[in-house]
Amino acid sequence: MNPLRQFEIPKRNARCFYREETFHPGMDVYTLLCQKEGEPFSRRDFCHVCWQERGPLESSLPEAKGYWKSHIEPKKPPGESSKADKAMALLKELIASSDSSVDEVYILCLFLARAKRLALRKELQKEEISYQVYEILGQEECFAVQVVTLSPPQVVMIQESIAAKLKGNS
Numbered sequence: 001m002n003p004l005r006q007f008e009i010p011k012r013n014a015r016c017f018y019r020e021e022t023f024h025p026g027m028d029v030y031t032l033l034c035q036k037e038g039e040p041f042s043r044r045d046f047c048h049v050c051w052q053e054r055g056p057l058e059s060s061l062p063e064a065k066g067y068w069k070s071h072i073e074p075k076k077p078p079g080e081s082s083k084a085d086k087a088m089a090l091l092k093e094l095i096a097s098s099d100s101s102v103d104e105v106y107i108l109c110l111f112l113a114r115a116k117r118l119a120l121r122k123e124l125q126k127e128e129i130s131y132q133v134y135e136i137l138g139q140e141e142c143f144a145v146q147v148v149t150l151s152p153p154q155v156v157m158i159q160e161s162i163a164a165k166l167k168g169n170s
Contacts, residue, residue, distance in 0.1 A: 007126065009033070009041055009133055012140030016047040018054060023047070025074040030055060033122065033133070034063040041065070068121040073138045084115040086166050095143060106148045107158045109134055
């Protein structure tokens with residue numbers, strides 16, 4: 001099993017969990033992450049109206065592990081590849097790889113969150129390990145990353161390693 005994929009977060013649904021209203025760019029969507037004992041995570045996405053009606057009840061269920069609000073961004077036309085685009089491509093490559101560095105993935109996520117390409121949606125504890133759930137903005141895709149504690153010299157080394165990989169991908 002890929003060490004970065006300790007658990008899967010399902011992709012956002014195209015419709016509201018209750019009213020089956022189709023989600024469109026510009027809408028706010030509320031996501032409830034659930035997990036029953038011994039089962040994978042499931043996801044319930046709600047429009048604003050349904051969340052106002054059902055959110056407090058749904059979020060208090062025993063299987064509810066957390067919830068967040070997100071905004072559906074309009075799809076951006078393809079343009080010139082930026083540093084953030086290259087970093088996003090590298091992040092996806094590292095997540096798919098079975099021998100990736102957890103440290104590099106964590107630092108890339110911090111960079112991409114600052115570049116407004118990822119949004120931190122939730123922090124979770126699983127088996128005494130902290131994870132952060134990030135959403136790739138505009139793609140409705142979520143993934144979990146293990147939180148790591150790094151010293152300043154370690155961060156510099158990881159940044160240099162990432163920069164070399166980004167240079168090699170250009």
